[in-house]
Amino acid sequence: MRADLRRRSVLAAAGAAVPLLAAGCKGVGGLGTLPRPRPDVAVLRAAIGTEQALIARYRSALAASPGLKDTLDPVLDQHLAHLAALRSRLIGPAATPHPARTSPPAASTLGALAAAEQAAAGALVSQLATASPSLAQLLASISASEASHAALLRMHRSTS
Amino acid sequence: MSGPADAVTRGALQSVLAAVDAASYGYGVAGAHLPAARRPAAQRDWAELQVARDGLVSMLASRGVPAPAARDAYRLPFPVHNAAAAISLAGYLQNRLAAAYLRVVALDDPALRAWGARQAQACAVRATGWLDRTVAFPGLSARAAGPVPEGSATDVSARPSASP
Numbered sequence: 001m002r003a004d005l006r007r008r009s010v011l012a013a014a015g016a017a018v019p020l021l022a023a024g025c026k027g028v029g030g031l032g033t034l035p036r037p038r039p040d041v042a043v044l045r046a047a048i049g050t051e052q053a054l055i056a057r058y059r060s061a062l063a064a065s066p067g068l069k070d071t072l073d074p075v076l077d078q079h080l081a082h083l084a085a086l087r088s089r090l091i092g093p094a095a096t097p098h099p100a101r102t103s104p105p106a107a108s109t110l111g112a113l114a115a116a117e118q119a120a121a122g123a124l125v126s127q128l129a130t131a132s133p134s135l136a137q138l139l140a141s142i143s144a145s146e147a148s149h150a151a152l153l154r155m156h157r158s159t160s
Numbered sequence: 161m162s163g164p165a166d167a168v169t170r171g172a173l174q175s176v177l178a179a180v181d182a183a184s185y186g187y188g189v190a191g192a193h194l195p196a197a198r199r200p201a202a203q204r205d206w207a208e209l210q211v212a213r214d215g216l217v218s219m220l221a222s223r224g225v226p227a228p229a230a231r232d233a234y235r236l237p238f239p240v241h242n243a244a245a246a247i248s249l250a251g252y253l254q255n256r257l258a259a260a261y262l263r264v265v266a267l268d269d270p271a272l273r274a275w276g277a278r279q280a281q282a283c284a285v286r287a288t289g290w291l292d293r294t295v296a297f298p299g300l301s302a303r304a305a306g307p308v309p310e311g312s313a314t315d316v317s318a319r320p321s322a323s324p
Contacts, residue, residue: 078296085297125277129270137300140265140277144258144284144298151285152294 121146179260181230193246254287258299
């Protein structure tokens with residue numbers, strides 16, 4: 001008897017819960033769409049992945065050609081600064097290491113590095129539309145830095 | 161053509177124009193001290209500044225804004241009495257110009273953003289041609305490269321050290 005009562009009250013409560021749930025759903029709907037990751041997060045993750053890939057290329061090139069140290073070390077340092085600036089804007093778990101999309105080539109010539117820089121600079125410009133204003137400025141500045149890296153590497157290739 | 165967003169756009173374009181005019185003046189000073197081998201590069205940059213000015217005047221005109229005339233003189237960031245200082249000045253001016261273009265990148269219009277970013281790239285490439293080195297954040301101060309409140313573009317505004 002007592003068990004039956006309890007079951008009935010549970011059923012009643014469940015029955016009562018249905019309209020409540022329905023109202024709750026409406027209530028959530030009334031508040032707007034559920035929070036989604038801001039566009040900046042996707043843009044940041046892509047930019048972080050590109051920086052990580054470039055850093056890997058420079059480390060590989062330095063290991064293969066220590067004679068390029070004077071040219072490549074300052075550029076590598078600037079990429080590390082880019083990575084730190086991008087990561088500082090990503091609240092939450094750090095980005096997972098970039099998958100070896102392009103395994104660092106054994107011999108990264110200055111020309112190949114310049115081409116990679118130019119491609120990275122162009123890719124960043126295509127990401128600006130959805131970024132917040134301050135992130136867009138950071139991405140554009142990094143893009144300008146990478147375009148200048150490409151120019152520097154080409155200058156040094158032609159003089160070496 | 162009179163909303164707050166339009167006013168911000170006009171302000172950003174006017175900042176670029178002011179930086180272009182300041183750079184044109186600066187190249188005039190630098191040119192007098194540059195070695196002959198570097199003068200063609202300075203003349204090329206100066207010609208590009210005039211093309212940029214024409215473009216900006218058109219962009220402002222299409223928004224119903226008359227372009228202000230360039231000032232007669234601008235305060236230089238440091239004394240320029242020799243070739244080394246002249247080369248430094250050319251690199252400095254390009255970085256200031258990049259800073260002005262980054263104001264355009266903070267606007268809402270995606271086409272203007274991309275345009276500003278490409279111009280900032282060109283400034284950084286020209287600065288590297290002069291200085292034979294690169295920087296991590298052309299046009300941004302080190303502080304501005306870190307986290308900043310959204311919309312705080314004041315750190316990268318171009319103030320061309322204009323003298324009255």
